[in-house]
Amino acid sequence: MNASQVTGSWPARSFRVAPGGTLQGEVRVPGDKSVSHRAIMLGALADGDTEVTGFLEGADSLATLAAFRAMGVEIQGPNAGRLLIRGVGLHGLQAPGAPLDVGNAGTAMRLLCGLLAGQRFASTLMGDASLSRRPMRRVTDPLAQMGARIETTPAGTAPLAIRPVPRLSAIDYNMPIASAQVKSCLLLAGLYADGETCVTEPAVTRDHTERMLATFGCPVRRQGAKVRVAGGSRLRAAPVAVPADISSAAFFLVGASIAEAADLVLPAVGLNPTRSGVLRILQAMGARLSIGRPQDSGAEPVADIRVQSARLSGIQIPADQVPLAIDELPALFIAAACAEGETLLTGAEELRVKESDRIAVMAAGLTRLGVETEVLRDGIRIQGLGSRPLGGGSIDSHGDHRVAMAFAMAALRAEAPVLVQDCKNVDTSFPGYAAVAAAAGLGIEEVVA
Numbered sequence: 001m002n003a004s005q006v007t008g009s010w011p012a013r014s015f016r017v018a019p020g021g022t023l024q025g026e027v028r029v030p031g032d033k034s035v036s037h038r039a040i041m042l043g044a045l046a047d048g049d050t051e052v053t054g055f056l057e058g059a060d061s062l063a064t065l066a067a068f069r070a071m072g073v074e075i076q077g078p079n080a081g082r083l084l085i086r087g088v089g090l091h092g093l094q095a096p097g098a099p100l101d102v103g104n105a106g107t108a109m110r111l112l113c114g115l116l117a118g119q120r121f122a123s124t125l126m127g128d129a130s131l132s133r134r135p136m137r138r139v140t141d142p143l144a145q146m147g148a149r150i151e152t153t154p155a156g157t158a159p160l161a162i163r164p165v166p167r168l169s170a171i172d173y174n175m176p177i178a179s180a181q182v183k184s185c186l187l188l189a190g191l192y193a194d195g196e197t198c199v200t201e202p203a204v205t206r207d208h209t210e211r212m213l214a215t216f217g218c219p220v221r222r223q224g225a226k227v228r229v230a231g232g233s234r235l236r237a238a239p240v241a242v243p244a245d246i247s248s249a250a251f252f253l254v255g256a257s258i259a260e261a262a263d264l265v266l267p268a269v270g271l272n273p274t275r276s277g278v279l280r281i282l283q284a285m286g287a288r289l290s291i292g293r294p295q296d297s298g299a300e301p302v303a304d305i306r307v308q309s310a311r312l313s314g315i316q317i318p319a320d321q322v323p324l325a326i327d328e329l330p331a332l333f334i335a336a337a338c339a340e341g342e343t344l345l346t347g348a349e350e351l352r353v354k355e356s357d358r359i360a361v362m363a364a365g366l367t368r369l370g371v372e373t374e375v376l377r378d379g380i381r382i383q384g385l386g387s388r389p390l391g392g393g394s395i396d397s398h399g400d401h402r403v404a405m406a407f408a409m410a411a412l413r414a415e416a417p418v419l420v421q422d423c424k425n426v427d428t429s430f431p432g433y434a435a436v437a438a439a440a441g442l443g444i445e446e447v448v449a
Contacts (some may be wrong), residue, residue: 015404015420015434017411018443019392022259022309027440029249031056031081031242032270033429034180035300037107038212039240040064041115041188043085044073044093046216048237052083054297055242060105060428067112070096087237090191095121099159104128104355104401104428107181109158110139111209114185116162117148118192126159130355130399130425136160139185142173146189146197170195170231177350178323180205180274183227187213187220193231201225203323206274211299212240243270243302247402248430250278250328255409255442256307257287258338264440266305268297277324279305281332285312285339314341314384322347330406333362337371338413339384346379355425356400365395365407369414392416401425405433408444419447 031054041064043050055061057078065083069075072094077083100123102108109125113136116123126132137156144150149163170193175182183199187209190197202225210220210227217236221228249266256262271279271294283289288310294303312335317325322345325332329351336343351358359380363373366382370391374381392414397404404423411418423446426433434446 012449013423014447015408015423016445016447017408017418017420019411019414019416019418021412021441021443023252023256023262023264023412023440023442025440026265026267027252027436028267029244029252029269029436030058030430032245033058033060033247034107034206034208035212035240035242035270036061037064037105037111038208039242040068040075040085041111042212042216042235043087043237043240044068045090046087046235046237047089048087050085050087050237050240052085052240052242053081055081055083056245056429057081058427058429058431059103060108063102063105064108067100067102067108070098070100081242087235090234091120093119096123099124099126101126102131104131104425106131106134106355109160110136110181110185111188113139113150113160113162114143114187114189117143117146117150117189118168120164122164123162124159125162132158135353138177138179138182142171142182142186143189145171145173146193148189168193170197172198174200175202178203178205179350180209184209187227187229190229190231191218191233196228196230198226198228201227203320204274205323206272208272215240215299239298241297243297243300244268245429246270246275246278247327249305250331251405251409252440253278253282253287253289253305253307254331254335255412257282257310257312257335259412260309262307262309264307266307268302269305271301271303274324277321278328278332281317281321281325282335284315285335286310287312312339312384314339314343314382316344319347326350327402330358330362330402331409333366333380333382334406334410336382336384337366337369337390337410340386341384343382343384344379346376349378354400356398356403358400358403361398361400361403362406365403368393368395369410369418389413389415392418394419394421397422399425401428401430405430408437408442412442
């Protein structure tokens with residue numbers, strides 16, 4: 001499968017969701033998207049063969065897979081979530097014959113930008129219309145400080161034209177905004193730099209890159225807010241077990257919390273402490289969550305999560321939990337809409353530059369369902385309806401997969417059907433979402449134009 005096959009357009013799709021209902025039984029959500037991206041990247045740069053299990057066969061991670069095949073890496077699979085990556089070593093990638101199209105995958109573009117900055121060949125990264133609007137100077141500017149040559153559009157967006165340079169130099173970089181993608185980009189570039197690259201975070205962000213680098217034998221030093229990697233560190237192949245994605249689980253955690261008589265188990269979900277802010281926020285709202293069978297899956301902790309119906313209360317979302325739940329906030333907005341009282345989120349400017357402006361798009365959809373909101377520069381205020389039902393109506397997801405899945409779950413508390421439009425990008429992170437949700441009890445139907 002080549003990049004164009006992975007990232008090509010899908011037919012227009014919508015979700016038509018019946019009001020009410022509940023969620024019951026066991027739901028297995030797909031593999032973690034963040035871990036799947038990194039498994040391909042580090043497996044390709046390692047010496048030896050890397051076996052990956054639990055790989056997410058979604059459009060985003062398949063785009064990353066296609067990009068490395070285009071650079072000469074032999075990858076067998078995916079077959080039921082299994083991959084065998086025959087690593088080419090740190091300097092074994094080959095020049096691709098065409099631009100690398102990563103579709104909607106922001107993680108792939110930003111991490112690949114750092115990795116490709118240190119190669120001895122030119123390359124171009126491009127994406128779909130949504131990704132081509134997202135800011136890239138947050139990675140290209142610090143990479144330029146390392147000596148990289150990367151050209152963007154005048155607006156600082158993709159496509160990104162990356163030119164070879166004689167060498168990269170290590171830097172000590174203080175990130176102005178907490179971003180795991182920026183941190184990971186610079187750490188990957190640091191593998192090709194002279195000296196030790198140091199990245200300082202303003203707040204803790206997901207640490208999948210650091211954990212996986214260590215698994216592949218690359219020493220990573222963490223000192224408080226600082227993360228350091230030495231240039232020239234070689235990677236050794238290692239097995240990677242991808243846990244179930246907590247970002248995908250979040251929709252079901254919220255759905256079962258707001259539905260009547262719900263009782264749901266989500267097995268083997270990744271509980272990396274830098275990703276589990278959604279659990280802490282839901283618990284603060286009064287959700288009934290219990291954790292079972294905790295264990296390690298490679299470098300990542302996993303456990304089963306049981307969630308049951310609960311009466312939720314609005315809260316002020318703690319500032320230190322925002323970076324740890326940034327991708328789960330659309331789902332949490334639905335929980336806030338069904339809670340008693342007000343929920344206030346601030347310090348979440350990053351939501352405005354995701355696949356959509358998630359603050360504005362979620363606020364518009366909530367208003368459509370009869371929820372009072374106030375849009376803030378860096379967040380949102382949501383006045384929950386408590387025991388009163390949400391309304392129904394048509395919601396425009398603006399092609400944002402997390403917005404689409406969140407509003408589908410909102411129908412569990414609606415008094416009329418909910419139609420969620422522009423859902424084709426759900427396949428980027430959760431292929432088969434509608435079928436999985438329907439099997440658990442959501443009255444969801446896919447409508448293909």
